[in-house]
Amino acid sequence: MQTLSNLPQITASHLVKSVNLNHHGTLYAGQMAEWVVEVGFMTARAALRCDPRRLVCIRLHGMDFRRSVPSGETLVLEGRVVHVGRTSLSVHVAAHLVDHPPGEPFPTEGFVTFVHIEEGRATPHGLDVAPPEEGEARRLWDHILEERKRR
Ligand SMILES: CC(C)(COP(=O)(O)OP(=O)(O)OC[C@H]1O[C@@H](n2cnc3c(N)ncnc32)[C@H](O)[C@@H]1OP(=O)(O)O)[C@@H](O)C(=O)NCCC(=O)NCCS
Secondary structure, eight states: OBOGGGSOOEEEEEEOOGGGBOTTSBBOHHHHHHHHHHHHHHHHHHHHTOOGGGEEEEEEEEEEEOSOOBTTOEEEEEEEEEEEOSSEEEEEEEEEETTOOTTSOOSEEEEEEEEEEETTEEOOOOOOBOOOOSHHHHHHHHHHHHHHHTO
16 A cells, blocks of 8 residues: 555646736636646656546646736646545645745645546546545545535
8 A cells, every 4th residue: 555645746837928828917727727737637647657548637626826927937836646536536736936935825726636437437546545644634635535525
């Protein structure tokens, strides 16, 4: 059995360019969501080491936009697995500026959940992870389970 902390984490950086902006001239939420899903997918796939065709996104959740991101900034997105079920896997993605001021909230945080499929149906992915016992990792694990009850 593995632990969450042994699973690979994925980091991706993006230069925010004019093509990524909304009508306010700051980063477009749809673009941010795409980058969050991308990092989530790469993180999930690195953990499962599976064929990319075996993974589908079932939920993009808890995504908050707390600060706008101006053009020209470098945005760094970090993905880590926070919950592993029988067929599913949830990734937390935090997006911050490369020169993020200490103590400032991240511009965006959110979760992406993927399901391992075969012929279009959920199938066990085979990754066995013990629930963390305490701390932030345990809080996030329970948070995902609580959210599922409300779906
Ligand atoms: C992924 C899919 C095959 C799952 O089918 P399903 O019959 O709903 O699957 P199940 O009910 O067996 O659930 C599978 C897993 O997903 C979890 N799950 C189901 N609905 C969920 C939701 N709304 N949010 C989070 N997790 C969810 C279940 O808890 C289960 O996890 P576990 O096995 O780790 O405990 C189906 O929902 C699907 O094809 N969705 C479309 C995917 C897609 O096209 N994505 C691209 C979006 S544009």
